[in-house]
Amino acid sequence: MRMSSLFAPTLREDPAEAETISHKLMLRAGMIRKVAAGIYNFLPLGYRVIKKIEQIIREEMDAKGGQELFMPALQPAELWKKSGRWDVYGPELMRLKDRNGREFCLGPTHEEIITTLVAENVKSYRELPLLLYQIQTKFRDEIRPRFGVMRAREFLMKDLYSFDRDEEGMNKSYEAMYDAYCRVFKRCGLVFKIVEADPGAIGGTGSHEFMVLAKTGEEEIIYCDDCNYAANTNQASSIVTDIDFSLGEEEKPLEKVHTPNAKSIEEVAAFLGVDKRRTIKTLFYEAIYSKDEWEIVAALIRGDYEVNETKLKNYLGCLHLNLAKEEEIAKVAPGKVGFVGPVNLRGVRIISDPTVQKIKNAVVGAGEEDYHFINANPGRDFNLGEVVDIRLAKAGDRCVRCGAELKVTRGIEVGHIFKLGHKYSKAMEAKFVDSDGKEKYYYMGCYGIGVGRTMAAAIEQNHDEDGIVWPMSIAPYHVIVIPVEYSNGEQMRVATEIYDELKKRGVEVVLDDRDERPGVKFKDADLIGFPLRVTVGEALKDGKVELRWRKTKETKLYPIERIVDVVVSEIEKELKP
Numbered sequence: 001m002r003m004s005s006l007f008a009p010t011l012r013e014d015p016a017e018a019e020t021i022s023h024k025l026m027l028r029a030g031m032i033r034k035v036a037a038g039i040y041n042f043l044p045l046g047y048r049v050i051k052k053i054e055q056i057i058r059e060e061m062d063a064k065g066g067q068e069l070f071m072p073a074l075q076p077a078e079l080w081k082k083s084g085r086w087d088v089y090g091p092e093l094m095r096l097k098d099r100n101g102r103e104f105c106l107g108p109t110h111e112e113i114i115t116t117l118v119a120e121n122v123k124s125y126r127e128l129p130l131l132l133y134q135i136q137t138k139f140r141d142e143i144r145p146r147f148g149v150m151r152a153r154e155f156l157m158k159d160l161y162s163f164d165r166d167e168e169g170m171n172k173s174y175e176a177m178y179d180a181y182c183r184v185f186k187r188c189g190l191v192f193k194i195v196e197a198d199p200g201a202i203g204g205t206g207s208h209e210f211m212v213l214a215k216t217g218e219e220e221i222i223y224c225d226d227c228n229y230a231a232n233t234n235q236a237s238s239i240v241t242d243i244d245f246s247l248g249e250e251e252k253p254l255e256k257v258h259t260p261n262a263k264s265i266e267e268v269a270a271f272l273g274v275d276k277r278r279t280i281k282t283l284f285y286e287a288i289y290s291k292d293e294w295e296i297v298a299a300l301i302r303g304d305y306e307v308n309e310t311k312l313k314n315y316l317g318c319l320h321l322n323l324a325k326e327e328e329i330a331k332v333a334p335g336k337v338g339f340v341g342p343v344n345l346r347g348v349r350i351i352s353d354p355t356v357q358k359i360k361n362a363v364v365g366a367g368e369e370d371y372h373f374i375n376a377n378p379g380r381d382f383n384l385g386e387v388v389d390i391r392l393a394k395a396g397d398r399c400v401r402c403g404a405e406l407k408v409t410r411g412i413e414v415g416h417i418f419k420l421g422h423k424y425s426k427a428m429e430a431k432f433v434d435s436d437g438k439e440k441y442y443y444m445g446c447y448g449i450g451v452g453r454t455m456a457a458a459i460e461q462n463h464d465e466d467g468i469v470w471p472m473s474i475a476p477y478h479v480i481v482i483p484v485e486y487s488n489g490e491q492m493r494v495a496t497e498i499y500d501e502l503k504k505r506g507v508e509v510v511l512d513d514r515d516e517r518p519g520v521k522f523k524d525a526d527l528i529g530f531p532l533r534v535t536v537g538e539a540l541k542d543g544k545v546e547l548r549w550r551k552t553k554e555t556k557l558y559p560i561e562r563i564v565d566v567v568v569s570e571i572e573k574e575l576k577p
């Protein structure tokens with residue numbers, strides 16, 4: 001490819017619309033252009049990266065017995081109503097109607113379609129296991145699309161679905177995908193962590209997320225260096241080391257004290273001169289189970305922790321969990337909202353974190369403005385209700401597996417795998433005939449990779465002040481050849497020869513044949529992130545050209561007749577699996 005004809009409109013300045021590094025660099029390097037909020041064009045350079053990531057994914061899926069197919073983005077509502085997700089999915093599902101008023105959605109995922117397809121066409125256990133996948137455009141009506149292709153409304157995904165006879169088969173398929181995912185992200189040159197995750201709206205029994213570590217990551221990850229335990233913060237378990245710090249104290253009498261202008265836990269603890277660990281927060285949630293079934297729940301947690309709403313929601317088994325409104329709180333807890341504590345609760349379901357169970361002589365709200373109770377004791381002054389881990393784990397807690405101290409980092413989710421069990425096969429009535437002649441539901445799994453996200457995550461992890469530093473395996477081109485002086489016929493001739501020879505050898509190469517200043521050409525080459533640069537300039541008089549590595553910025557001179565061999569071997573070295 002000649003740079004003079006390449007459609008890659010680079011930008012000198014950071015675009016105002018971009019918040020993250022990958023978003024900025026993809027725009028500046030001429031890889032994407034915005035069409036509308038969360039909707040993007042992929043330009044030729046960006047699309048080459050996408051196709052390379054897709055190819056790596058295909059190879060790894062096929063290696064595990066996956067078969068590629070292609071399903072429609074447009075899906076009839078009936079199927080979603082059958083699975084029950086039409087109502088559960090919420091406003092992120094892009095819904096529409098055809099000219100006859102029939103309802104459809106633009107698929108964010110394809111469980112309904114594929115389960116129906118398999119149920120109608122696979123009849124016997126002999127045809128299992130079956131691993132089917134596609135690379136397809138998905139839709140999600142994000143409330144706030146942002147970070148470029150990272151949180152877009154239209155995006156590319158690989159989704160694979162496994163169908164097995166029994167649980168053991170499903171676990172095998174899951175392990176195969178786990179392994180394939182490790183290989184995909186390694187081959188893309190990414191540093192990642194595999195974390196235990198919340199199955200969320202997809203549902204099911206087990207789930208892992210593949211997170212590319214990056215400071216700008218949207219998700220917080222808690223991990224242990226000693227045993228490799230890692231989990232999303234919204235899912236992590238941990239051991240609280242000082243859970244019984246007040247054990248052994250004598251229970252003192254409950255007393256109401258004046259705490260003027262102290263509202264937050266910090267203010268109350270500071271005013272009373274007590275440890276934050278001696279305070280208890282009371283939060284009220286509205287748990288919605290269906291259109292007409294809901295309840296108010298009080299959640300109690302020690303003052304130095306936060307409630308993990310994902311854990312609470314999973315424990316309650318509700319569809320939605322929101323903070324309760326004032327008038328609803330007033331019905332179950334007489335008193336001033338914001339000052340209500342467990343002592344005031346009347347006939348409301350209480351969920352307590354274990355951190356609350358062992359506190360002696362706690363400080364809690366008294367239900368009156370500017371007043372708190374001191375020396376409140378669980379069991380004596382208030383009920384604990386159901387004691388369940390509803391705590392947001394934090395750095396400094398201990399690992400549940402090995403006891404080492406937990407740390408926190410951030411990551412970008414690029415892959416997610418789920419064991420679905422019977423969730424969709426039951427809902428969609430998808431059965432096969434087993435060897436004993438009985439009809440059984442499929443054991444299913446589903447496995448996604450965000451293709452555009454993987455590209456963005458690769459940039460977040462591989463860039464410097466000059467631009468993108470592509471891993472060789474997913475770089476849009478491997479090498480750029482730059483003749484320094486456009487008007488120097490000899491430089492142009494040698495550069496073109498090297499370019500032609502590299503092409504012949506199967507190298508993906510760009511020749512910068514533009515009539516531009518050398519500085520502009522070097523800047524663009526760094527911005528776009530070609531892993532290798534061959535510069536044909538001054539040294540030509542000694543029969544030499546320069547090779548430069550984008551990653552290290554190291555340069556070396558080579559005789560013209562050797563440069564092609566050197567470039568080919570450098571590329572092969574990096575692409576070796």
Ligand SMILES: [Zn+2]
Nearest residue numbers: 224227399402
């Ligand atoms: Zn550990």
